[in-house]
Amino acid sequence: MKRFVLISILAFFAFLVPSTEIAFAEGGIAWDPQGVPVCTEFTTEQNIRMAPDGSGGAIIVWEDFRGPDADIYAQRIDENGVVQWAQNGVVVSTALFSQLLPVIVGDGSGGAIIAWEDWRDGTGYPYIYAVRISSNGATAWSDVKLKDVGLVKQYSPEIVEADILGVNGAVIVWEERSGIFDSIYAQAIDETGAVRWGSTGVQVSSGTTTFQGCPKLIKSDSDNVIITWEDQRNGNSDIYAHRIEIDTGLKDLSWNVNGNPVTLETSHQREPEIVSDGSGGAIITWTDWRDTATRPDIYAQRIDFDGARLWTTDGVPICTKDEPQSNPVIVNNIVAGSIEGAIIAWEDMRDDPMGDIYAEGVGSDDPPLLDEEDTFVAGGFGLQVSPRLVSDNAGGGIGTWIENYYKIFATRRNQDGQPMWSSYPGVLVCEGTGIIIDSQIISDGSGGAIVAWVGEGAGGGFDIFAQRVVEGAVIEETASIAGIVLSFFEGGGITGVEVEALKDDELVSSDFTDTDGYYEITDLAPGGTPYEVRATWIENDIESSVSMEAFAPSYFFDFTLEIDYELGTIVGSVSGVEKKYIAGLSCPQSKRMSGSELQKILSPGSGIAFVELEQRDKVIVRVSVEMDGNYSIPNLLPGRFIARAYNGTIYSNPRMVNLKEGETFKVNFVFGIMPGETVFNYPNPAKSDSTTIRYYCRYSDPEAEIKIYNIAGELVRKVGDSEINRDGTDPRIYRFLWDCKNSSGKKVASGIYIYMVVVKEKSSGATKKVIKRMAVVR
Numbered sequence: 001m002k003r004f005v006l007i008s009i010l011a012f013f014a015f016l017v018p019s020t021e022i023a024f025a026e027g028g029i030a031w032d033p034q035g036v037p038v039c040t041e042f043t044t045e046q047n048i049r050m051a052p053d054g055s056g057g058a059i060i061v062w063e064d065f066r067g068p069d070a071d072i073y074a075q076r077i078d079e080n081g082v083v084q085w086a087q088n089g090v091v092v093s094t095a096l097f098s099q100l101l102p103v104i105v106g107d108g109s110g111g112a113i114i115a116w117e118d119w120r121d122g123t124g125y126p127y128i129y130a131v132r133i134s135s136n137g138a139t140a141w142s143d144v145k146l147k148d149v150g151l152v153k154q155y156s157p158e159i160v161e162a163d164i165l166g167v168n169g170a171v172i173v174w175e176e177r178s179g180i181f182d183s184i185y186a187q188a189i190d191e192t193g194a195v196r197w198g199s200t201g202v203q204v205s206s207g208t209t210t211f212q213g214c215p216k217l218i219k220s221d222s223d224n225v226i227i228t229w230e231d232q233r234n235g236n237s238d239i240y241a242h243r244i245e246i247d248t249g250l251k252d253l254s255w256n257v258n259g260n261p262v263t264l265e266t267s268h269q270r271e272p273e274i275v276s277d278g279s280g281g282a283i284i285t286w287t288d289w290r291d292t293a294t295r296p297d298i299y300a301q302r303i304d305f306d307g308a309r310l311w312t313t314d315g316v317p318i319c320t321k322d323e324p325q326s327n328p329v330i331v332n333n334i335v336a337g338s339i340e341g342a343i344i345a346w347e348d349m350r351d352d353p354m355g356d357i358y359a360e361g362v363g364s365d366d367p368p369l370l371d372e373e374d375t376f377v378a379g380g381f382g383l384q385v386s387p388r389l390v391s392d393n394a395g396g397g398i399g400t401w402i403e404n405y406y407k408i409f410a411t412r413r414n415q416d417g418q419p420m421w422s423s424y425p426g427v428l429v430c431e432g433t434g435i436i437i438d439s440q441i442i443s444d445g446s447g448g449a450i451v452a453w454v455g456e457g458a459g460g461g462f463d464i465f466a467q468r469v470v471e472g473a474v475i476e477e478t479a480s481i482a483g484i485v486l487s488f489f490e491g492g493g494i495t496g497v498e499v500e501a502l503k504d505d506e507l508v509s510s511d512f513t514d515t516d517g518y519y520e521i522t523d524l525a526p527g528g529t530p531y532e533v534r535a536t537w538i539e540n541d542i543e544s545s546v547s548m549e550a551f552a553p554s555y556f557f558d559f560t561l562e563i564d565y566e567l568g569t570i571v572g573s574v575s576g577v578e579k580k581y582i583a584g585l586s587c588p589q590s591k592r593m594s595g596s597e598l599q600k601i602l603s604p605g606s607g608i609a610f611v612e613l614e615q616r617d618k619v620i621v622r623v624s625v626e627m628d629g630n631y632s633i634p635n636l637l638p639g640r641f642i643a644r645a646y647n648g649t650i651y652s653n654p655r656m657v658n659l660k661e662g663e664t665f666k667v668n669f670v671f672g673i674m675p676g677e678t679v680f681n682y683p684n685p686a687k688s689d690s691t692t693i694r695y696y697c698r699y700s701d702p703e704a705e706i707k708i709y710n711i712a713g714e715l716v717r718k719v720g721d722s723e724i725n726r727d728g729t730d731p732r733i734y735r736f737l738w739d740c741k742n743s744s745g746k747k748v749a750s751g752i753y754i755y756m757v758v759v760k761e762k763s764s765g766a767t768k769k770v771i772k773r774m775a776v777v778r
Contacts, residue, residue: 027412027421027471030448031081035430035465038075038452039088041066044461045073050440050452051104051112053135055079058442058450059112061092061102062464070098072116074133077466079444085137092131093143095120099129105161105170107191110135113170115146115157128154128174130189141193146172147185147201153177154185160217160225162246164190171225171246173204175213183207184215184229188249197249204242204251205229205258212240216274218282220305223247226282228262228272237268239286241303252307260307263299265290265314273330277364278339280305285328285344291320298325298346300362316368318360321350325358331389331397333361333415341368343397345387354383354773357401361417383773388441390449396420398441398449398469404771405435405754408453410469421471429467432456435754435771437713444468462713611645679757685775686740689747693736695770699761706736709754716742716753740776750778 039045043065050060056079064073073089093099097119104114115130128147132140147154157174169190176185187201195201204227205212215229220243228241239262243252251257263269267289274284281304288299299315319325328346332339345359362368386402395415402408409426413419421427430436434456441451448470457463612622679695693706706719719736727733741747756771 027410027427027469029427029429030468030470031466035453035467036077036081036083038077038083038464038466039064039073040457040463041088042461045464046438046454046462047101048438048440048452048454048464049102049104050442050450051106052442052445053078053110053112054106054108055110056444056446057084058452058466059104059106059133060440060452060464060466061104061112061114062089062454063100063102064089065461067094069096069119070100071095072099072102072114074104074112074114074137075464076110076135076137077450079468081466081468090133090137092116092133092139093118093129095143097122100126101155101157103157103159103172105159107132108161108168109191111140113159113161113189113191115159115170115172117155117157117174118143118145123151125151125153126155127152128157128172128187130170130172130193132191132193140191144189144193144195146174146187146189146195147176148199150178156214158216160219162188162219162225163222164188164196165247167191169196171217171244173215173217173227175215175229181207181210182212184212184227186217186225186227186244186249188246202244202249202251204244205231205240207231207233209233214270214272216272218274218276219246220276220282221280224252224280224305226274226276226303228274228282228284229259230270230272231259233258234264236266237270238265239263239269239272239284239301241274241282241284241307243305243307255307260303260309262286262301262303262309263288263314269299269315271326271328273328275330275332275342276339277302277304277342278332279364281310283330283342283362285318285330285342286315287326287328288315290314295322295324296326297321298328298344300330300342300344300368302364302368311368316362318344318362319346319348319358321348323349323351325349327385327387329387329389331391333395333397334391334393335395335415337393340364340395343389343391345389345399347385347387355385357384357387357399359387359389359399359417361415383771386439388439388451390441390443392447393443394447398443400426400429400439400441400449400451402436402439402453405437405773406432406455406756406769406771408436408439408451410449410451412471427469429453429469430455430465435709435713435756437462444470447471456713611643613643679770679772681738681755681772681774685777686738687777690737690739691774691776693738693755693757694733695757695759696733697759697768698732699759699766699768701762702734702759703762704734704757704759707756707758708738709756710748711752711754716748718743747778748776750776 038060039062041064045062045064047063048060050058053059053076057077059074059076061072061074063070071094072092074092075089076084078084092102092114093116095118100117102114102116104112107113111132111134113130113132115128117126118129119126121127127145129143129145131143134140153176155175155177157172159170159172162169162171167190169188171186171188173184173186176183183206184204185201186197186204188196190196211232213230215227217225217227220226224243224245226241226243228239230237231240240259241262242255242259244250245252262284263286265288269286269288271287272284273286274282277283281302283300283302285298285300287296289296291297297320298318300318301315302310304310325346325348328344330342330344333341333343341361341363343359343361345357348356348358383405384401384403388400390398392398392412396413398410398412400408400410408429410429411419411426412421429451430453432455436453436455439451439453441449444450448468450466450468452464452466454462454464610622681691681693683691703721704724705721706724707715708717710716717738724734724736727735753774753776754771755774756769758767758769760767
C-alpha cells in the first residue's frame with residue numbers, strides 16, 4: 001500500500017483539538033487532459049526546472065538535444081495552459097559544446113534568470129553561466145560567466161531569487177574543482193546582468209584537502225542567504241552550512257570561516273535539502289547512514305541566524321524504519337503568509353521494495369513534535385517514486401509522485417495531514433504513453449499547483465508536458481458532438497430514470513427512458529457555462545446531482561454510472577480517466593442502525609473468497625463470503641477505509657469507503673484486467689544470469705509485449721508475444737525468462753532497469769499497461 005503523508009505540526013499547538021468531520025473538495029486538472037505540450041521536438045528534452053511567472057503561469061527550462069550538443073531552451077505557459085513563446089520553446093543558450101543542468105528563478109517582471117553548467121570553452125572545463133530571459137521570451141543580455149578566473153571545473157548550480165541593493169536579481173551557488181578537491185562558491189547577479197560579488201565570486205567554503213559538493217541554498221530572510229552542502233573534511237560525508245549577506249557578499253563573522261556543522265554523525269550524511277525557518281535560520285533535511293551502511297534514514301536539523309544547532313546536536317530522526325528511506329524533499333508550511341515549520345517527504349521501502357512515498361511535518365519546536373504513527377493517504381500497487389512538494393499557503397501542501405513510471409498523481413493535505421481532495425489515490429495528473437523520467441511542481445499562487453514532466457514521446461525521445469492542478473476543476477475531453485451523453489447501468493429493481501440539466505436551478509433540458517438505458521441532453525449553452533446534472537429514479541424517488549461545466553465547442557463525456565441503492569457516491573469512468581463525483585444521494589429507505597455497516601449481496605458463484613477492510617495501512621477486519629455470495633461487516637465506527645475483495649487469485653481494485661454514523665454502505669468490486677500487484681519479476685534483484693517476469697491477465701485473446709529500459713530511458717530489450725509463455729497450471733498467468741542480456745545478446749551491466757508489460761485484447765483493441773522496476777546485480 002502506498003502512502004503520501006503531509007503532516008504539519010505547528011509550534012503553537014499546546015493542546016489537542018477534537019477532530020471534526022472534514023469537508024472533501026474535488027481536486028482536478030484545469031488544462032488539456034493529455035497535458036499541455038511544452039516541447040515535442042523530435043529529439044530528447046530532459047532535466048526540467050520551473051519558476052512562477054508572477055501571473056499564475058510558469059516558465060519552464062530544460063536541456064535540449066535538437067542540435068549537435070545539449071543546449072538550453074525555455075517556454076512560458078500562462079494560467080490557462082496556453083504557451084506564450086515559440087512552439088517547442090525559445091533559445092536560452094546554444095553555445096558550442098554542451099550546456100547542462102539549468103536552474104531558474106522568476107525576475108519579478110514576467111521573465112526569469114537562468115543559470116547552467118556550460119562546456120563552451122572546449123577545454124574540458126565547465127563554467128557556470130547565467131542569462132535573463134524577458135517576459136516575451138527574448139534574452140535581455142548576453143550570457144554572463146559568473147566567475148572569470150583560471151582553469152577550474154564548476155558543476156551543479158543552484159539558484160534563489162534575491163533583492164540586491166534594491167535591484168531584482170539572483171544568488172547562484174555551485175561546486176568548484178581546482179586540482180583534485182572541490183570547494184563551494186557563490187555569486188550574485190542583478191537583472192541587468194552585472195555580477196555583484198566581484199569577478200571571482202565568494203568562496204563559501206574551501207575544500208583544499210577534501211571533497212565538498214551538492215550545494216543548496218535559500219533566502220533565510222530578505223537580507224541573507226544560507227547555503228548548505230555535503231562535506232568530507234572529517235572523513236565521511238557530513239552536512240555543513242554558511243550564511244552570506246546578499247547586498248555585500250560577506251560571510252557572517254559569527255560563523256566559522258568554512259561553515260558551521262549541521263551534523264557530524266558517523267558514517268555518511270548526504271542529499272541535503274533546505275528551507276527557511278521563518279526566523280532568519282533554516283531547517284535542513286538529509287539522507288543519513290548512521291545506523292547502517294546499507295539502510296539510510298531521514299534526519300533533520302534547525303540552525304539559527306548565527307549558525308547554532310537548535311535541535312539534537314546531530315539532527316532529529318524523521319524516519320528510521322527498518323528498510324531504506326531516501327531522496328528527501330522539503331517545503332515550508334505557510335499559514336496566512338507566516339512560515340510555521342516544514343513538510344518533508346521521501347521515498348520509503350519499509351513495506352514495498354519497489355518504493356512508497358511518506359512524509360512528515362516538523363514545527364519549530366526544540367525538539368520538534370513528530371507524529372509517532374503515519375497517516376494513511378493513498379493505496380496502489382507497484383512503484384511510487386520522485387516525491388515533489390509545494391505549499392498550498394493555507395497550512396498544508398500539494399504533493400505529487402510518479403507511479404510505475406507512467407502516471408503522476410497529486411494530493412492535497414491540510415495541516416493535520418488529512419486529505420482535502422476526495423480523489424483516490426489522488427488526482428491523476430497524467431498517464432503517459434511511455435515512461436516518465438522526471439517531474440517538477442510549483443505553486444500557481446492560488447492554492448493550486450503547476451506540474452511539468454518529461455515523458456517518452458511518439459518519436460522515441462523524451463518530450464515535456466505541463467498540467468495545472470486546482471480545487472474544484474472538472475475537465476474532460478471535448479468533442480464536436482453538441483450535448484452530453486450519459487450511459488447508465490440500471491440495477492436493484494430500478495426501472496426508470498429521468499435525467500435533467502439545470503442552470504441556476506432552472507431546467508434546461510431533460511430526457512427519460514426505461515428501455516435502452518441511454519440518456520442524452522443536448523442544446524446546451526457555449527463553453528464555460530456551469531450546469532447541474534440530476535438523475536431521478538422514478539420508482540423510488542431518489543435524486544442525485546453532480547455539478548459540471550460545459551466547455552467549447554461542447555461538453556461531452558461517456559459517463560458510466562453505477563448505482564448502489566444506499567451508497568451515496570456516484571463513481572464514473574470519464575473518457576478513460578477514473579473520476580469520482582460525491583453525489584449526496586438521498587435514500588429515505590436507508591437502513592438505520594447504531595453503527596455503520598458495509599455489505600453487498602453478491603450473485604451466487606461470484607468467486608469472491610473474502611472481503612477485507614484496511615485503515616492506516618492495517619487490515620482491521622476480514623470476512624469470508626458465504627456460498628450464496630453474501631457478506632456483511634456490521635458495527636463499524638465512522639471513518640475512512642479501503643475495501644478489497646479477493647477471488648483466490650488476485651485482489652480487486654481498492655475502493656475508498658467513507659462511513660458516516662448509521663450508514664449502510666454497499667460496494668461493488670471490480671477485478672482489474674492486469675492488476676499491478678500481479679506483475680513482478682523473481683528473483684529481484686537478479687543476482688544470477690536470469691530473472692522471470694510474471695503477470696496475470698484476464699483478456700480472453702491477449703497479445704503482449706514487454707519492453708526493458710535502463711535507468712536513462714534507453715530501450716535494452718523488446719520482447720514479442722511469441723516469446724512469452726502461458727503458465728501450465730493457470731492459463732491467465734504468463735511468464736518470460738529474461739537472460740539479463742540486451743537485444744544484441746550482450747550481458748547488461750549491474751543497475752536499475754524498468755520493464756513495461758503491455759497487453760492488448762485483439763478482439764476489442766483494449767490495452768492495459770503496467771510498469772515495474774528491477775535490479776541486476778553482477
